[in-house]
Amino acid sequence: MAEALLKVFRGNKDGGQSVEFKVPVAPGMVVLDALHYIQGHLAPDLAVRWNCKAGKCGSCSAEVNGRPRLTCKTRMDSLPQNEPITVIPLKTFPVIKDLVTDVSWNYKVNKKIPPFTPKPGASWKFYQDDVDRVQEFRKCIECFLCQNVCHVLRDHDKYDQFGGPRFFVRVAGLDMHPMDGVSRTKLLKNDLGIGLCNITKCCTEVCPEDIHITDNAIIPLKERVVDEFYDPVLWIVREIRGARET
Amino acid sequence: MSDRFETHEHDVLVVGAGGAGLRAAIEALGQGASVGVVSKSLLGKAHTVMAEGGIAAAMANVDSADGWKPHFRDTMRGGKMLNNWRMAQLHAQEAPERVKELEQWGALFDRTEDGRILQRAFGGHTFRRLCHVGDRTGLEMIRTLQDRGVHMGFDVYMECTIVRLLTDGERCAGALAYWRETGRFVVFKAKSVVMATGGIGKAWPITSNSWEYTGDGMALAYEAGAELMDMEFVQFHPTGMVWPPGVQGILVTEAVRGEGGILRNKNGERFMERYDPKRMELSTRDVVARSIYTEVKEGRGTEHGGAYLDISHKPAEYVKKKLPSMYHQFKELADVDITKGAMEVGPTLHYMMGGIRVEAETAQSSLPGLFAAGEAAAGLHGANRLGGNSLSDLLVFGRRAGLAAAQHAKETPAPNLDEGQITSGESEALSAFQRQGGENPYAVHRDLQKVMQNLVGIFRIREDMEKALVELAKLKERAAHTSIEGSRMFNPGWHMSIELKSMLTVSEAVTRSALMREESRGAHSRIDFPELSPEWGTKNSIIWRDGSAMGLRQDKLAEMPAELKQVLAEDK
Known part of the structure; x- marks a missing residue:
């Protein structure tokens, strides 16, 4: 049976090193299978997050040969043969142990987003055409690969000012819901810092659900922010109306 | 309480953050209870996300003749009449309301042409009944519930594992x-x-289930003194992936057949004609799983030991729209384009009909203060679950459990904790660290899986199961002598040593119940007792902890009221 050489990061928040493991390769095997083999036979204390092993839960994210991937969907035969396979944790989040990172920041950001709030008197009659667009955003499995590659977080550490692509997709899924009656534009501008995104599309490239994050979620949301806060005509109207009202 | 331990106090503690747990938590919060949710995984990763096909609820949006009575009838017949009829009635009556509620909390289902929730056909359901979102209904459900719960304000304890339920005399007191x-x-x-x-x-070993599915809830309840019921009824889903080996067991949704998928053997025969000519591919799961198994066993299987499942006669765009995750799953993991060619599929362990015995109305177990809902509980599905009835089960009985748990909390004083239980639970959980040179817990797990697959699988026979009991005793001994490398920090080997104990308990319960039930009914097929037995049809199998041994008995089913008998007698 063929064998693969894996170089897996082992360590914790204080640092660590890559450790080599030899793993037998079976047809159709994915990187997560190799990590399970290591746990089962070579290093039972190797920390890995995973749940479904079917690409539906988004738990097993890691950087494989430098590319952020779901390890359950990364086939061994899609990687260069006769070269070691490196597996390291997501860089953007603090390491807890081995391949497991602390993603709790994401849950804090999610809490800031006002939940679905139906329009008063919503009829609950709406059509497939109304939902096609929104259903795309709701495919998100929260693997946080988009957060991991976003340079605003990865390179500039703007955790306090920025929400990240995952939560722009989340807001899009709520704001474009045909029955939702709340505007989250102010939140996008201020708390989630959507202006910091300069649409490099890195997030879209790594999305395992093929969500067009930049084109379908972020850009339309940026347009909403611009319309509401930076449209000169509207601004003048608001100034006048605001002055009258006070 | 000793300050050695971090302690949290709640009116209601929900263990598990899947559909049932989240729905229970939301209901209890709504009642004004303080609620804690404990989850082995991160929030939003629970097994519910893997549910694909839909939620069964007689909304009658597509087939106007549907109603709670046909849904009740289908559920009882699918369960071979072993179901708790009251649960089946409540489930059929309340599911539509639970789905509407989910929609009002923001879930976006696929739509009918007149703007209502679309429903699709599924095995064993007389009418098109499954409300769905493509083939990712569970994900939509979990996100909707998760968001609602978070904003209502439950405390979530993520990546936290319960090792023991604490009791105060005859009641549950915490964990x-x-x-x-x-x-x-x-x-x-x-x-x-x-x-x-x-x-x-x-x-x-061949299962559609995630690592979390180690029977913890059932084993913990059993240890604390609650009864388990109908543990022999373990569902093999007929269609899991069979090739390549790395993906063996991954679910192929029943929605493929719901949307018109056809099963064939290697000779191209549509073999369901021989097993269930009336319902064909949309027969109940127990029948389809046995049919595929039999085809393979008799030499008519595919190259990799399965059957062909083909949906390529439908337009490619339609397949991609209605079954997007199946399309990607096969393309990426098996190099098969399902719009052009057939999938290879075979049975995969999917669902547990048995579990913690509960009262229908309140979901309370036989241990006061302990409730159970969803797959962890027994009763609703009887001897075989219909597809789509699981997600509706989570909503209907999750809600009922949350309501009754909050009510119970209002009516009872705070329990006292027994420090002795805590320290002995702690030392038991840590015992593997004390041992040197023992086996890797993963090795014991692999051997357990072999025993259950080979000896307590789709078809069962006395000799095999007696052998399984002997093997399980040996495995228990081995599990008690495993040892652990490394520290207590995120150590999967250690976690496995704890989960092994749960798996061994539930495996023994399954085997003992299966050995006792001398008939074939639903998902329980005995080679040595191939027929339905009218006598066994009146009995539930009950398991309880009898000192250090496993107690086993049969309890008579409650008599069904005349009006429900009447509903069953009507044919349409």
Whole structure:
């Protein structure tokens, strides 16, 4: 049976090193299978997050040969043969142990987003055409690969000012819901810092659900922010109306 | 309480953050209870996300003749009449309301042409009944519930594993747990505890279940003194992936057949004609799983030991729209384009009909203060579950469990915790660290899976199961002598040593119940007793902890009221 050489990061928040493991390769095997083999036979204390092993839960994210991937969907035969396979944790989040990172920041950001709030008197009659667009955003499995590659977080550490692509997709899924009656534009501008995104599309490239994050979620949301806060005509109207009202 | 432990106190402690747990938590919060949710995984990763096909609810949006009565009838017939009829009635009556509620909390279902929730056909359902979102209905459900719960304000304890339920005399008083990240222990004091921990699939090697499905909830309840029921009824889903080996067991949704998929053997025969000519591919799961198994066993299987499932006669765009995850799953993992060619499929362990015995109305177990809902509970599905009835089960009985747990908390004083239980739970959980040179817990797990697959699988026979009991005793001994490398920080080997104990308990319960039931009914097929037995049809199998041994008995089913008998007698 063929064998693969894996170089897996082992360590914790204080640092660590890559450790080599030899793993037998079976047809159709994915990187997560190799990590399970290591746990089962070579290093039972190797920390890995995973749940479904079917690409539906988004738990097993890691950087494989430098590319952020779901390890359950990364086939061994899609990687260069006769070269070691490196597996390291997501860089953007603090390491807890081995391949497991602390993603709790994401849950804090999610809490800031006002939940679905139906329009008063919503009829609950709406059509497939109304939902096609929104259903795309709701495919998100929260693997946080988009957060991991976003340079605003990865390179500039703007955790306090920025929400990240995952939560722009989340807001899009709520704001474009045909029955939702709340505007989250102010939140996008201020708390989630959507202006910091300069649409490099890195997030879209790594999305395992093929969500067009930049084109379908972020850009339309940026347009909403611009319309509401930076449209000169509207601004003048608001100034006048605001002055009258006070 | 000793300050050695971090302690949290809640009116209601919900164990498990899948559909049932989240729905229970939301209901209890709505009642004004303080609620803690404990989850082995991160929030939003629970097994519910894997549910694909839909939620069964007689909304009658597509087939106007549907109603709670046909849904009740289908559920009872699918379960071979072993179901708790009251649960089946409540489920059929309340499911539509639960789905509407989910929609009003923001879930976006596929739509009918007149703007209502679309419903699709599924095995064993007389009418098109499954409300769905393509083939990712469970994900939509979990996100909707998760968001609602978070904003209502429950406390979530993520990546935290319960190792023991605590009792105060004859009532449940809380739980002892540890943080997976640090390995430190934490004590939960609660007036009510809801078990929503899902199933037991990880005791078998070919399964659609995730690592979490180690039967913890059932084993913990059993240890604390609650009864388990109908543990022999383990569902093999007919269609899991069979090739390549790495993906063996991954679910191929029944929606493929719901949308018109056809099963064929290697000779191109549509073999369901021989097993269930009336319902064909949309027969119940127990029948289809046995049919595929039999085709393979008799030499008519595919190259990799399965059957062909073909949907390529439908337009490619339609397949991609209605079954997007199946399209990607086969393309990426098996190099098969399902719009052009057939999938290879075979049975995979999918669902546990048995579990913690509960009262229909309140979901309370036989241990006061302990409730159970969803897959962890028994009763609704009888001997075989219909597809789509699981997600509706989570909503209907999750809600009922949350309501009753909150009510119970209002009516009872705070329990007292027994420090002795906590310290003995702690030392038991840590015991593997004390041993040197023992086996890797993963090795014991692999051997357990072999025993269950080979000896307590789709078809069962006395000799095999007696042998399985002998093997399980040996495995228990081995599990008690495993040892652990490394520290308590996020250590999967250690976690496995704890989960092994749960898996061994539920495996023994399954085997003993299966050995006792001398008939074939639903998902329980005995080679030595191939027929339905009218006498066994009146009995539930009950398991309880009898000192250090497993007690086993049969309890008579409650008599069905005349009006429900009447509903069953009507044919349409």
